[in-house]
Amino acid sequence: xxxLKSKLPAVGTTIFSVMSALANEVGAxxxxxxxxxxxxxxxxxxxxxxxxxxxxxxxxxxxxxxxLRETIAEKTRFLxxxxxxxxxxxxxxxxxxEAIFDALACIISPNDEVIILEPAYDLYLPIxxxxxxxxxxxxxxxxxxxxxxxxxxxxNPKTKALLINSPHNPTGAILKKNDLEQLExxxxxxxxxxxxxxxxxxxxxxxxxxxxxxxxxxxRERSFVVSSFGKTYHTTGWKLGYCIAPxxxxxELRKVHQFNTFSTNTPMQYAMAEFLKSKEEYxxxxxxxxERRDKFKKMLEATPFKILxxxxxxxxxxxxxxxxxxxxxxxxxxxxxxAKVATIPISVFYRxxxxxxxxxxxxxxxxxxxxxxxxxxLKSKDKLYQK
Ligand code: PMP
Ligand code: GLN
Numbered sequence: 001x002x003x004l005k006s007k008l009p010a011v012g013t014t015i016f017s018v019m020s021a022l023a024n025e026v027g028a029x030x031x032x033x034x035x036x037x038x039x040x041x042x043x044x045x046x047x048x049x050x051x052x053x054x055x056x057x058x059x060x061x062x063x064x065x066x067x068l069r070e071t072i073a074e075k076t077r078f079l080x081x082x083x084x085x086x087x088x089x090x091x092x093x094x095x096x097x098e099a100i101f102d103a104l105a106c107i108i109s110p111n112d113e114v115i116i117l118e119p120a121y122d123l124y125l126p127i128x129x130x131x132x133x134x135x136x137x138x139x140x141x142x143x144x145x146x147x148x149x150x151x152x153x154x155x156n157p158k159t160k161a162l163l164i165n166s167p168h169n170p171t172g173a174i175l176k177k178n179d180l181e182q183l184e185x186x187x188x189x190x191x192x193x194x195x196x197x198x199x200x201x202x203x204x205x206x207x208x209x210x211x212x213x214x215x216x217x218x219x220r221e222r223s224f225v226v227s228s229f230g231k232t233y234h235t236t237g238w239k240l241g242y243c244i245a246p247x248x249x250x251x252e253l254r255k256v257h258q259f260n261t262f263s264t265n266t267p268m269q270y271a272m273a274e275f276l277k278s279k280e281e282y283x284x285x286x287x288x289x290x291e292r293r294d295k296f297k298k299m300l301e302a303t304p305f306k307i308l309x310x311x312x313x314x315x316x317x318x319x320x321x322x323x324x325x326x327x328x329x330x331x332x333x334x335x336x337x338x339a340k341v342a343t344i345p346i347s348v349f350y351r352x353x354x355x356x357x358x359x360x361x362x363x364x365x366x367x368x369x370x371x372x373x374x375x376x377x378l379k380s381k382d383k384l385y386q387k
Contacts, residue, residue, distance in 0.1 A: 011126050015348045022333065023342035029373040032332075032342040034169070034314060036234040036364040041281065044233060047271035060266040062258050064092025064242065068273035072242055075276060080214040088247040091254055094264045095239035096199045096228035099253075101127050102260060103195050103224040103243065104161070106252040108133040112160035117146060119349030121169050121197065133160070137351045143309075144173040148182050155190065162187070165197040166211065167204055167312025170346055170360045174204060174311045180211050184218045193249070194219055199228040199241070202285040204312040205293060214244065221246055224253065229272055231314075232282050234364075240268050289314055289364070296363040299374040304384055314364035317346070321357035324386040328355050335359075339380035341373045 012018075019032035030037075063069070069086035077083050084090060093099045100123060108114065110132030116124050118137045128135050136154050141147045151162075164183070166175035187194065196213040204210050213219045228241035243253060275281065293310055300307050305318035324331060328345035336342040344360040347353045363370060377384065 007130055008126050014122055015344055016122075019332065019336065019342045019344055022336050026337050026340065028336045028340040028342045029369060029376055030342045031361045031363070031365065031370075031373050032336075032344045034362045034364065035236040036314075037369055038234060038366050040234045041275075044235075044271060044275045047274050048267050051267035051270040056266050056270050058266065060092075060263040060269050062263050063087075063254060064090065064264065065266070065269040065273060068092055068269045068276070069242075071273050071276045072244075075279075075282075076214055076244065078279070080212045082212075082214040082217075082220065084214075084244050085247070089250050090242060090244050091250060091257060092240070092242050092264050092269060093257055094241070094261045095230060096197065096226045096241040097123055097239075098257070098261060099224070099226040099241055099243035100124065100163075100195060100197065102253050102256040103193075103226070103245075103249075104128055104133070105131055105256045105260075106249075107161050107193050107195075109160075111158070113156070113158045114160055115151070115154055115162045117151075117164065118351065118354070119144075119170055119346050120163070121165055122349060124163050125351060134158075135351065139350070139354065140171070140173070144168065144171040146175070146179055146182075148186065152186055155186070155192070159190070159192050161193040161195060163195045163197065164213075167200040169200065169313055170315055170344065170349055171317060172308075172310035172313045172315050174208065175211055176208075177211055180213070180216050180219065184216055187222060188218065192222065194223040196223055196225045198225060199231050200313045201227060202232050202282045203289050203314055204286055205290045206311065208311060210312075224249060232285060233272075233275070238265075238268055240264060240272060292363050292365075292367075292370075295367065296361070296370050299370060300361075302374065303377050304381070308358070314362055316361045316363055317358050318361065319356070319358050320384065323384055324357070326386065328357055328359055329353075331357075332359055335383065338383040340376045 016033040023030035069090045072090050073086040104127045108131040113134045113136050114128045115136045118139050125135050201210045213223045213225050224245045226243050230236040308317040310316050328347045332343050332345045346358045347355040
């Protein structure tokens with residue numbers, strides 16, 4: 001049998017697939033993988049159907065449908081006061097994952113160093129590795145904030161890129177104005193490219209506003225800013241996203257995009273171009289998810305977990321350090337099997353599996369799903385303690 005010398009020997013199946021499969025297998029409430037279990041707005045689904053019926057079923061332009069790119073430009077101006085050119089700076093791609101893949105592919109040459117901040121979303125590290133880059137992981141501090149001194153010390157002439165993510169998956173932390181200003185200073189006079197993963201830009205709480213890199217001209221000129229409609233419109237399965245970058249960076253990104261996916265599905269782009277005009281759909285998202293966060297937090301208070309802060313995203317972290325010494329990967333598997341609630345262990349987002357005994361719940365779920373999850377935890381309360 002033919003076998004391949006793996007380019008990614010340390011990589012297994014993603015934790016999201018693993019935990020969702022286990023949840024299905026044992027009949028657990030799935031609060032692990034980040035996807036809503038409620039429906040998208042039916043108007044949007046009608047718009048996709050209408051596009052298909054109108055015959056908009058062939059390849060879209062490689063860079064994305066013009067009306068969609070123009071609407072994204074308008075939205076970016078409205079939200080972040082940044083003007084960007086729909087033809088030379090915006091590319092529609094098949095999800096944020098593709099944008100990040102394309103950006104890293106066009107940046108990295110073998111032995112280039114790329115800094116990631118851990119815990120880091122799980123696709124960054126393998127992609128950097130795939131293109132021969134060297135991952136330089138820096139741990140966020142105990143409050144999941146950027147340790148600027150460490151970051152500064154990690155930068156050297158081999159540093160090619162830095163990846164940031166706010167609101168942050170898996171921790172729910174957000175970057176503030178001061179962080180962006182510090183980044184601006186730090187990257188000044190370097191050739192470091194910034195990749196800013198902003199897929200949760202509309203899921204931010206307590207009246208805080210999302211500090212997009214688009215608001216910081218000095219950062220913007222060196223950045224790929226990545227977003228995804230999947231998170232904003234409860235349609236993670238549509239895999240529709242976009243990347244904004246200055247023309248010279250966009251030109252290189254598109255060289256990869258055109259030979260990766262070439263273009264992104266057509267009817268959904270036309271539908272999104274129309275639907276995106278309705279600002280209310282994204283402006284109400286902070287309230288929509290804050291209510292879920294608050295209610296879920298309240299429910300969690302009945303459990304023995306220690307609840308950690310959540311300023312954005314639809315993820316809630318809890319610590320079980322006072323309950324058990326088990327490795328978080330073992331703990332989450334046991335919780336899924338014995339308490340019938342699936343969650344995500346945080347150690348998998350560290351290259352060296354740093355285990356702080358913290359696990360992640362996804363609260364983008366119907367209230368009945370969240371209630372059932374808590375009910376299962378309370379029914380099996382003894383299982384939350386050391387085995
Ligand atoms: N980045 C982060 C931080 C995410 O949580 C996700 C969601 N899965 C992605 C990127 C990928 O988004 P998409 O599904 O649009 O590819
Ligand atoms: N981003 C989602 C999460 O963090 C999962 C996406 C995926 O399964 N690839 O749960």
